[in-house]
Amino acid sequence: MIDLDGLVRLGTILKSHGVNGEMALSVPPGLDWSDDPDHLVCMMDGIPVPFYPDSIRGKSSTVVLVKFQDYDNVDDISRFMGVTVYMPREYLVEHDSDELLWERFLGWQVSDTAVGPLGVIKAVDESTPNVLFLVVDGSRERVIPANPVWITQVDKNERTLRYNLPEGLADL
Numbered sequence: 001m002i003d004l005d006g007l008v009r010l011g012t013i014l015k016s017h018g019v020n021g022e023m024a025l026s027v028p029p030g031l032d033w034s035d036d037p038d039h040l041v042c043m044m045d046g047i048p049v050p051f052y053p054d055s056i057r058g059k060s061s062t063v064v065l066v067k068f069q070d071y072d073n074v075d076d077i078s079r080f081m082g083v084t085v086y087m088p089r090e091y092l093v094e095h096d097s098d099e100l101l102w103e104r105f106l107g108w109q110v111s112d113t114a115v116g117p118l119g120v121i122k123a124v125d126e127s128t129p130n131v132l133f134l135v136v137d138g139s140r141e142r143v144i145p146a147n148p149v150w151i152t153q154v155d156k157n158e159r160t161l162r163y164n165l166p167e168g169l170a171d172l
Helices: 074-080 101-105
Strands: 007-017 022-026 040-044 047-051 053-058 063-068 084-088 109-112 116-125 132-137 140-145 151-155 160-163
Touching: 007 040, 007 063, 007 074, 101 116, 116 140
Parallel strands: 109 160
Antiparallel strands: 007 022, 007 084, 022 063, 040 047, 040 084, 053 063, 109 116, 116 132, 132 140, 151 160
16 A cells, blocks of 8 residues: 655646657646655556656756656556656655745745736645645735646745736636
8 A cells, every 4th residue: 555645746747748658747846856766656546556767857847757667658648647646755855944845935926927916825725636825915815726837937036936827817
């Protein structure tokens, strides 16, 4: 049985990359791990299943390309699209705080390329597969998806996340 407490949420498989079984995996910006994990765990129909990577390589600050052993073409990997991926916690490199991943952005400023400043991240909701930031600006509260695909810049010095949100999402 896989110990879920020993895992940390890595991200979600977005799409295939090429035709040789490689997949694009969204990851939180700034995520670091010490070595390539010997296995990753995918939630397949609500059941944690281990898969063994042939390769893991970065594509951008929010996308990692992963290829699992014995999955060598687009047909083999079609069942992985949209699947949540976890990795063993021991591979995660912790930085300035004991908090992991999305919680490190509490107190950060959020802005959007079209709308401008949106406010400050006051809470992180990880109770659903889609992690959400509660962003507060004065008396206005917004719920913004913590989707790495929409995050265009992470400024650690200024503690700012810059988004390129789909039209209308910042106005909800």
